Structures are given as C-alpha cells and as structure tokens.
Amino acid sequence: MIVSVFNKFGAKNSAPVFEAVAQAFRLHGHQVVEHDIDADAAVIWSFLWHGRMAPNRDIWRHFKADSRPVFVCEVGSISRNQTWRVGLDGCYLWEHFAIGDQPRFLAGLDPWRTSGHSVVIACQHQLSEQWLGMPSMNTWLENTIAEIRLHTDRPIIVRSHPRDPVSLRGVNVSKPVLLPNTYDDFDYARIMQDAHCVINWNSGAGITSLMQGVPVISSSNSLCQPISSTDLAQIESLPRPNRSSWFGRLGWTEWTLEEINQGRCLELLLPKAF
Numbered sequence: 001m002i003v004s005v006f007n008k009f010g011a012k013n014s015a016p017v018f019e020a021v022a023q024a025f026r027l028h029g030h031q032v033v034e035h036d037i038d039a040d041a042a043v044i045w046s047f048l049w050h051g052r053m054a055p056n057r058d059i060w061r062h063f064k065a066d067s068r069p070v071f072v073c074e075v076g077s078i079s080r081n082q083t084w085r086v087g088l089d090g091c092y093l094w095e096h097f098a099i100g101d102q103p104r105f106l107a108g109l110d111p112w113r114t115s116g117h118s119v120v121i122a123c124q125h126q127l128s129e130q131w132l133g134m135p136s137m138n139t140w141l142e143n144t145i146a147e148i149r150l151h152t153d154r155p156i157i158v159r160s161h162p163r164d165p166v167s168l169r170g171v172n173v174s175k176p177v178l179l180p181n182t183y184d185d186f187d188y189a190r191i192m193q194d195a196h197c198v199i200n201w202n203s204g205a206g207i208t209s210l211m212q213g214v215p216v217i218s219s220s221n222s223l224c225q226p227i228s229s230t231d232l233a234q235i236e237s238l239p240r241p242n243r244s245s246w247f248g249r250l251g252w253t254e255w256t257l258e259e260i261n262q263g264r265c266l267e268l269l270l271p272k273a274f
Helices: 015-027 056-065 137-148 188-192 204-211 244-253 257-261 264-273
Strands: 002-005 031-034 041-045 070-075 084-088 118-122 156-159 172-174 195-199
Touching: 002 015, 015 031, 015 041, 015 070, 015 257, 015 264, 041 056, 056 070, 084 257, 084 264, 118 137, 118 204, 137 156, 156 188, 188 195, 188 204, 195 204, 204 244, 257 264
Parallel strands: 002 031, 002 041, 041 070, 118 156, 118 195, 156 172
Antiparallel strands: 070 084
16 A cells, blocks of 8 residues: 655644554555555545645545545644554544543542632634534524523633634634744643633543543543533533543554554554455
8 A cells, every 4th residue: 555644734733643654564564655646545634624734635525425435634632742643534533533441640630629610612623524514613602602602601711723713792802922942832831720610512622521530521522521511501410420441442452653653553544445
C-alpha cells in the first residue's frame, strides 16, 4: 500500500507526529510518500479546515470520494503535547479508533469535583468538520445560554477557541493568552478552578474537564460519552459515575511518539482500514 503523508498542512507541533506515523507505516511494510493525491491512503492533521490545515478539506474529500482511508492525527487530551490521537477517517468519535481488549491507562484521574460555582462553555472552531451542520458559534452560544438560564442562575464563563474568538454582550468571555514556552493559548486549568461544570459539544476540552473531575454536558457525538450528560436540564444534578472503564477505553485513542514510532497505534487500526 502507498500511504501519502500531507505534512505541509499540519499545526506547528505536528512534524514529529507525522514523522512517527510515517515510520509506523514503514514498519508495517507500506511505502510512504508525501503529497500524492493518487496514493492508496492519506495521513492528515486534524479535522480543522483553517489556516495551515485549510488544504486538508479538499484532500479529505478527494480520498473519501472513492472510499480511500484517511488517517487523522491530532493533539491529545490525556497528556497534552505528550500524547497524540491517531484515528481512521476522523479523530473525535469512538468509531474512528480501535479499542483493545484490556483497559489502557496513560495518566490518572482527579477526584470528582463537589465544589465549583461557574458554568464554563468551552467552544470549538466553527470551521472544524466536527462542527458540521451546526449553527454559527454565536447563535449556538446565545441559544445555549438562554437554555442554561432556564435551569440555573450560576455565572457563565465562555471560553472561546483561541483561533476563533467570539463576542457576546453581557457575557464573561475568557480571552486567549499564549502560555510561555508552549503552543497553547489557554490556561484552561485556571478557568477550571471554580467550574461547577463544562458545556462542550465534542472537542478535547470536554475530555480534559472529565479528567479533572468536572462534570460535562456534551453532544452524543463526543468521546465524553457515555459518562457525560447531554441534557442542560441536569445542570444542577449532574451525574458523577465511575470513570475507570471510560478512561481505560480512552487510552486506546492516544499514543506517545515512541509508541507511534514502534507501530503500536497502527496494529489495530490497519485491519479496520482494509
């Protein structure tokens, strides 16, 4: 099989991941090329069709038009900038990954939070494939806030995506601030210090919240399922189930660079692809 790596269209921190994935394919006996739209399979970075990654949308559509597999890499949520997602035809639904028979734990979980005052709405980028079919972010926020107000009078903090800012009157919007010596634009831990819960459609912010013991309200199309709520009416009585089984499954969606280099991430994914 000829696998084309589209490494010119990745985030700034993507180069080592692309290199590791290419090495993994070689270990499994496949030929690796770069930027060849006629290859048997593609490797792209994320589902965000914006900035450096904007060309990936046409690549994605071109390969999927005749059902060729696309392997999607993305920054992980378990140990950010230390673990990385590698999925088949996506990187944000359980069906994009191959889950092993035994739990796989890459980190620990904080105890469930029993205090916290604010409702945090963690937005994502509107140009992501993950947001397909959704309204504009401002419209979604306005509708979400209106429904929240039917069930609670807690203060609301909107955490906008660092590269897709929002502006709403009368709402506390947390502005992105670049963290020194990192690629990240948000001190999410600071925002979470007084969080009662987090509302997130289907991005990594929800996973981070659950790991930190903060209940999440998400869409049904989220890796946060099945331990998050999908009902804003539950905002004052959110479930806090045992997270061990969920977290043991989540470990199969992310890998260290060393593990990717060794070909481990492809052992289960390749049989799903062909």
